[in-house]
Amino acid sequence: MKKLVLGYFWALVLGACSTTDTVENTIDPALCGNGVIDFGEPCDDGNAENNDACLTGCVAATCGDGFIHLGVEQCDQGAENGLPNHCTASCQNPGRCGDGNVDPGEGCDDGNASATDACLPNCVSATCGDGRIQEGVEQCDDGDKINGDGCDANCTFSCGNGVLTPPEQCDDGNKVPGDGCSPLCTLERCGDGEITGREKCDDGNTTAGDCCSPTCQPEPGCEIEPNDTLALANDAATVGQGDLIKGFVATDGDKDYFKLVVPSATTVDLVAETRNGPFSSCAATGSAKKIDSELTLYDGAGTKLGSDDEGGDGSCSKLESLGLKAGTYYVMVSGASFGLAKTFDYTLSVAKSVVVCGDNVARSSEQCDGTDLKQGTCEGKGYGPGTLKCNADCSGFDTSGCRQPVCGNSIKELREDCDDGNTADGDGCSSKCKYEILMESESNNTYTTANNLGHAPSLVQGSINPSDDEDWYRFVLRSTSDLRVTTYDGNGPPSCVSTDTRIYLYDSDGTSLRAEDDDDGESWCSLINATNDFGAKSLAPGRYYIKVKHSYGGNISAYRLEIGIDAACGNGTKEGSETCDDGNTTGGDGCNSACRQEEICGNGVVDTDEQCDDGNTTSGDGCSSECRYDLSETEPNDDGQAATGGGETGNDFGTTSPSGPYTGDSVIQASLSPAGDEDVFLVRNDSDHPVAVTLETFGPGGPKTCDGVDTILMVRNQAGEILNSDNDAGTEKCSQVVHMIPDQGQVYVHVIAAGDDAAVAKYFLSVQFP
Secondary structure (H helix, E strand, O other), rough: OHHHHHHHHHHHHHHHHHOOOOOOOOOOOOOOOOOOOOOOOOOOOOOOOOOOOOOOOOOOOOOOOOOOOOEEEEEEOHHOOOOOOOOOOOOOOOOOOOOOOOOOOOOOOOOOOOOOOOOOOOOOEOOOOOOOOOOOOOOOOOOOOOOOEEEOOOOOEOOOOOOOOOOOOOOOOOOOOOEEEEOOOOOOOOOOOOOOOOOOOOOOHHHOOOEEEOOEEEOEEOOOOOOOOOOOOEEEHHOOOOOOOEEOOOOOOEEEEEEEEEOOOOEEEEEEEEEEOOOOOOOOOHOOOOOOOOEEEOOOOOOEEEEEEEEEOOOOEEEEEEEEEEEEEEEEEOOOOOOOOOEEEEEEEEEEEEEOOOOOOOOOOOEEEOOOOOOOOHHHHOOOOOOOOOOOOOOOOOOOOEEOOOOOOOOOOOOOOOOOOOOOEEEEEEOOOOOOEOOOOOOOOHHHHHHEEEOOOOEEEEEEEOOOOOEEEEEEEOOOEEEEEEEOOOOOOOOOOOOOOOEEOOOOOOOEEEEEOOOOOOOOOOOOOOOHHHHHHOEOOOEEEEEEEEEEOOOEEEEEEEEEEEOOOOOOOOOOOOOOOOOOOOOOOOOOOOEEEOOOOOOOHHHHOOOOOOOOOOOOOOOOOOOEEOOEEEOOOOOOOOOOOHHHHHHOOOOOOOOOOOOOOOEEEEOOOOOOOOEEEEEEEOOOEEEEEEEEEOOOOOOOOOOOOEEEEEEEEEOOEEEEEEOOOOOOOEEEEEEEEEOOOEEEEEEEEEOOOOEEEEEHHHHHHH
């Protein structure tokens, strides 16, 4: 305190001596650091530390004094504070490029060291021309902004500038497609799998015969991609060869659409079918499946009309739509939804039969047409003999010429329950041909105690009680018959409610089982008939037995058993398994006692040893007096100069001297001899409407045989152009084609040996009109 007082005293004294001079406020070094703030000291903390609030010279710490004030300053570089990459003016640590903060002197800072984004590793913003390619923004960056050097001033490739710059495959100085270098500067070439330039297809190869030619153009008879929507559908009439179109379904869910047009005032029956190949087959099961297709039909508005998966051969498809009216339709080919084969080639057959009521040809959608009754008869319609006619609109039959049912003629006709050949009552079938229900009589648990039902047909009612009860019945067939045995409930026929039976048919000895059934009837009821059971077909006259029991052991309060006859030999009506019925059971007149056709040439039935039978014994009409084919080709029926190796190019095809013409069903015997010989046949449609003619080759054994023959069949026009063709769609390696011939039109059927390099000693060509 004394020192402070003395200092103050001298100050007053000096101040009193002079008013102009000042006394310097200096810090006495001897006193600084004594922990006491002496005169002139801003601070004195009694230590020699320079990192606290008071420096060693008793001066207060400040930013810029070169000393770091702990807890207050992060750094202090004196006069260099605030300079780039130095301590800041507020004595805080300087910023670091890459720390994510844009500090003074940084153009950007994205927190990473990537050289391909918008901020370079030196925290400078990326720009075109900096030599670094900014991903997603620049295609290239060659360090300058010069156009035409491969990387233009906007940092994009300069495709079309004539300078080849990677990754360009080519650069021809333009961006015109189809000149070998695409607008993207990639090489254009057929077979690379990309459709470019003037290419209409590109299947990844330059192989001929696979629907895309070596020049990448569609080959005749093949689909043209893209055709995977209704709007892009191929016109079937344009791309197909005759009725056939070749196509390919790819793994990516490819769908092929084909447009069909039915002309105005026209109705057609459509049959669309996928077939073998041209390079694979419709294998039926397992991993060997090569074609597993599905067909769908749409109308012009895209409404689905129908579909089919495996209605064709193996896993191929067959879709029928009858009576299509005038309009536009689409057939779609796709892989089956759950098929194993997702990639396959195929041949689509699209056969359209024009439906014309009154042309005497009953198409699929017609019940009949004029004289074509589809083998319908009065008897088949449930009437007696007579004349069945077709209604004028082809929608059904006129039965006015049929005899009304006659009870007692052994023919179960319209509205009859039964017909036992008499009009007596009390024998199970009444005088009005209605069932007289017979009642079971116990005990009938064995064939020796079987209830006698008399002559079939009959209807009997019984019960199963107790649960192990068995009911036996015996009956007699008067003539060879197809038998039908059916069970019902107590109110049948036809109902079967809560009735579960099993029935057995035994021979005349009561022990030899001919047939048995559990549930083939209505619900759980039973049915034995000639269709399902060989043992019920063509039974000889005599006694037979039926056993009835519960299916698995139980009671049946009431059931009914019907013993009916589906075919009775000798009643004059060919029924069931009969091949004839001449109204008697006498043999030697063409129809034997079992109503089987006796082998007589000229009766219109092809017997075992006959090749044909046209209903007469006249030779020269295609079927000889001995029922052998008698039509033969007339050589030469090609260009007259056999040469091997021509294949489908037809090096020996000629139209000057074909065999024929053939205007109706014909089977022609021919040969391909010597090796290289080719046969040509003229087939003509003389009718006033188009017809779908089936053309098929067979082996020397005749229809449905091939016997090692291997043919190729082609349908050509007058100019020799192929309209339709097939190799192996027939039996084994024989050929088959269904081809539509227009009204008053003609085609040339051209047959060669496969490879056109072998001889075929004998084969048959079948020409079948609908």
